[in-house]
Amino acid sequence: xxxxxxxxxxxxxxxLGANRVLNxxxxxxxxxxxxxIIGKSGSGKSVLLKHVIGLYEPDGGAILFxxxxxxxxxxxxxxxxxxxxSYVFQDTALFDFLNVFENVALPLKERNxxxxxxxxxxxRDKLHQLDLHDVEDKYPAQLSGGMKKRVALARALVTxxxxxxxxxxxxxxxxxxxxxxxxxILDYQRRFGFTGVVVSHEIPDIFFISQRVAMLDxxxxxxxxxxxxxxxAAAPEVKNFIQGLExxxxxxxxxxxxxxxxxxxxxxxxxxxRYRIPFSIVLLAMDNLExxxxxxxxxxxxxxxxxxxxHVTQNTYITDTCFRxxxxxxxxxxxxxNEEQARDFCRKLSRTMQSHALFGSIEPVKxxxxxxxxxxxxxxxxxxxxxxxxxxxxRVAVFYECRN
Amino acid sequence: xAILVTLKSPIAAIGREVLDFTQHLGSLFLFFMWGFVLIxxxxxxxxxxxxxxxxxxxxxxxxxxxxxxxxxxxxxxQGYYALVRYGSTAxxxxxxxxxxxxxxxxxxxAIMIIARAGSSMTAEIGIMRISxxxxxxxxxxxxxMRFLVSPRIAAxxxxxxxxxxxxxxxxxxxxxxxxxxxxxLNPAFYxxxxxxxxxxxxxxxxxxKSIAFAVVVVTVCCFQGYYTxxxxxxxxxxxxxxxxxxxxxxxxxxxxxxxxxxxxxx
Numbered sequence: 001x002x003x004x005x006x007x008x009x010x011x012x013x014x015x016l017g018a019n020r021v022l023n024x025x026x027x028x029x030x031x032x033x034x035x036x037i038i039g040k041s042g043s044g045k046s047v048l049l050k051h052v053i054g055l056y057e058p059d060g061g062a063i064l065f066x067x068x069x070x071x072x073x074x075x076x077x078x079x080x081x082x083x084x085x086s087y088v089f090q091d092t093a094l095f096d097f098l099n100v101f102e103n104v105a106l107p108l109k110e111r112n113x114x115x116x117x118x119x120x121x122x123x124r125d126k127l128h129q130l131d132l133h134d135v136e137d138k139y140p141a142q143l144s145g146g147m148k149k150r151v152a153l154a155r156a157l158v159t160x161x162x163x164x165x166x167x168x169x170x171x172x173x174x175x176x177x178x179x180x181x182x183x184x185i186l187d188y189q190r191r192f193g194f195t196g197v198v199v200s201h202e203i204p205d206i207f208f209i210s211q212r213v214a215m216l217d218x219x220x221x222x223x224x225x226x227x228x229x230x231x232x233a234a235a236p237e238v239k240n241f242i243q244g245l246e247x248x249x250x251x252x253x254x255x256x257x258x259x260x261x262x263x264x265x266x267x268x269x270x271x272x273x274r275y276r277i278p279f280s281i282v283l284l285a286m287d288n289l290e291x292x293x294x295x296x297x298x299x300x301x302x303x304x305x306x307x308x309x310x311h312v313t314q315n316t317y318i319t320d321t322c323f324r325x326x327x328x329x330x331x332x333x334x335x336x337x338n339e340e341q342a343r344d345f346c347r348k349l350s351r352t353m354q355s356h357a358l359f360g361s362i363e364p365v366k367x368x369x370x371x372x373x374x375x376x377x378x379x380x381x382x383x384x385x386x387x388x389x390x391x392x393x394x395r396v397a398v399f400y401e402c403r404n
Numbered sequence: 405x406a407i408l409v410t411l412k413s414p415i416a417a418i419g420r421e422v423l424d425f426t427q428h429l430g431s432l433f434l435f436f437m438w439g440f441v442l443i444x445x446x447x448x449x450x451x452x453x454x455x456x457x458x459x460x461x462x463x464x465x466x467x468x469x470x471x472x473x474x475x476x477x478x479x480x481x482q483g484y485y486a487l488v489r490y491g492s493t494a495x496x497x498x499x500x501x502x503x504x505x506x507x508x509x510x511x512x513x514a515i516m517i518i519a520r521a522g523s524s525m526t527a528e529i530g531i532m533r534i535s536x537x538x539x540x541x542x543x544x545x546x547x548x549m550r551f552l553v554s555p556r557i558a559a560x561x562x563x564x565x566x567x568x569x570x571x572x573x574x575x576x577x578x579x580x581x582x583x584x585x586x587x588x589l590n591p592a593f594y595x596x597x598x599x600x601x602x603x604x605x606x607x608x609x610x611x612x613k614s615i616a617f618a619v620v621v622v623t624v625c626c627f628q629g630y631y632t633x634x635x636x637x638x639x640x641x642x643x644x645x646x647x648x649x650x651x652x653x654x655x656x657x658x659x660x661x662x663x664x665x666x667x668x669x670x
Contacts, residue, residue: 050539053543055542055543079545082543082545085543086543086544087540089536089540091536093539093540094540095532095540096531096537097528106544106546107546110544110545110551111545159544
């Protein structure tokens with residue numbers, strides 16, 4: 001697929017006071033992708049984002065939209081362009097004199113394109129999706145930090161924008177809500193196909209939802225590439241930054257992080273090659289997590305995933321390693337195990353989940369079927385970890401279903 | 405050469421101050437004109453206008469009545485004892501009415517509104533600025549000037565003359581209370597002289613002043629809040645200094661404007 005840049009920043013320079021915040025930034029943001037901008041605190045990520053939406057004008061360089069120079073646009077064109085954007089502020093920037101409903105309704109009301117009934121319907125819809133329907137009469141000062149973040153998200157998404165800029169949307173949220181926000185961004189991006197730019201410190205979680213990652217350091221983009229490429233980036237500033245921020249445990253599930261898991265997989269590969277000790281992997285996926293998102297809400301979906309991860313860890317031995325492989329996937333590395341034994345592990349896991357009611361603590365959604373699938377593959381010494389995971393991904397079979 | 409530089413530097417400093425001041429006045433004027441023009445940009449913001457009329461106007465009624473009554477009473481009292489020496493206490497109605505309609509009404513009303521509504525306008529807009537709420541409006545393609553400043557300008561232009569009229573009426577009755585009810589002046593004399601001495605030009609002059617004060621107060625207060633982020637002080641400290649400046653500058657400008665307008669209206 002050809003990547004077409006929607007927004008291009010060319011040699012953008014910005015000085016605020018005596019401080020040169022952006023020092024020749026070159027960045028391409030592609031249509032329909034989520035681009036994550038990472039970097040140290042105070043490295044100018046938010047300033048960069050404000051240039052994209054036009055809150056700041058660059059001192060030097062150019063910003064292009066669809067190949068057109070923004071500086072050369074007429075005021076009407078700029079307004080039309082701005083209407084395509086939404087921005088989620090780091091500190092939410094909710095209007096403290098308006099209640100939650102009025103805050104979310106404001107961008108729709110001010111555009112005067114919809115009837116009040118339609119505005120009300122859309123706002124209530126969005127509040128429900130973000131689990132905010134019971135606080136619509138409250139004012140921002142009466143809400144917790146997490147709720148404020150969700151209200152800000154609801155306000156940004158209510159206009160169905162084409163480009164959404166998120167300035168640290170998950171800072172200060174608990175792991176479930178943080179993952180709920182990430183899955184919501186991904187879910188909305190898939191459903192509406194908007195182009196997203198997310199400034200974030202959440203490493204590696206942000207890599208699960210982004211197709212492109214750019215790292216800003218000392219006012220310049222020092223890395224731009226896919227999320228897999230950044231893990232292998234050789235530049236010391238990138239490497240140090242990623243390793244410094246990455247936690248050994250996944251925040252939501254408590255299982256090993258992606259990089260720890262990958263290392264374990266490499267260790268097992270080398271044990272296999274040196275001592276011919278077999279091992280297998282099981283790729284477990286909550287197939288319809290996105291549907292859970294839509295039907296029961298993002299918070300419920302993340303709680304379900306956390307419950308699922310608990311079941312998986314309870315069924316593994318201390319020598320096994322399970323780690324979060326993707327936003328809805330867990331990969332289990334089973335040492336000294338052949339494919340048949342790995343299938344036994346799946347059967348046992350399935351039985352435990354059936355008998356303990358996987359989603360016991362979660363309010364059931366009538367008629368909805370929670371589905372988990374598993375792909376099993378035994379490693380052989382000639383293939384690498386990527387081929388092994390791909391093989392497991394191809395042999396997927398649904399092994400657990402729970403219909404309410 | 406050194407003497408020349410020393411001599412020049414204070415003159416240059418004065419020149420810089422004058423230039424800064426002129427530039428500031430120009431910014432204030434443009435700020436007002438921008439906000440004023442946007443009042444008429446459809447769709448009209450009736451709801452926000454109504455809320456501001458309630459905030460600036462309705463909520464000031466009590467304090468205006470209170471200050472109006474006591475100002476009238478003091479004028480009645482002082483006027484009575486000044487006039488009684490010359491045996492012309494019958495002129496008390498004229499003295500109180502003219503003082504109120506021409507000067508005290510518009511000026512004191514403006515100062516009371518600055519204290520009650522102007523300071524909170526600055527603080528509210530200032531807090532919106534430092535908490536990025538104004539930026540949020542811009543990202544939603546909502547013009548912050550139209551959203552925040554225009555309704556306040558429109559409401560102030562309506563409320564100032566009405567509150568001034570209220571101040572005048574209550575003040576007149578305050579003068580009656582102290583002059584007639586307490587000190588025994590014939591009420592018929594008091595009201596007859598008040599009625600005969602006040603001409604339409606006095607009332608119009610009072611209203612012109614109150615409209616001019618509305619422009620001054622709302623512009624200074626909104627401007628100080630709107631540009632609070634350009635101050636050297638950040639955050640809450642910046643807002644607090646903006647609020648103090650708004651109150652001081654608008655009070656001083658009200659008095660200066662009053663003097664200038666009086667010279668033209670007399």
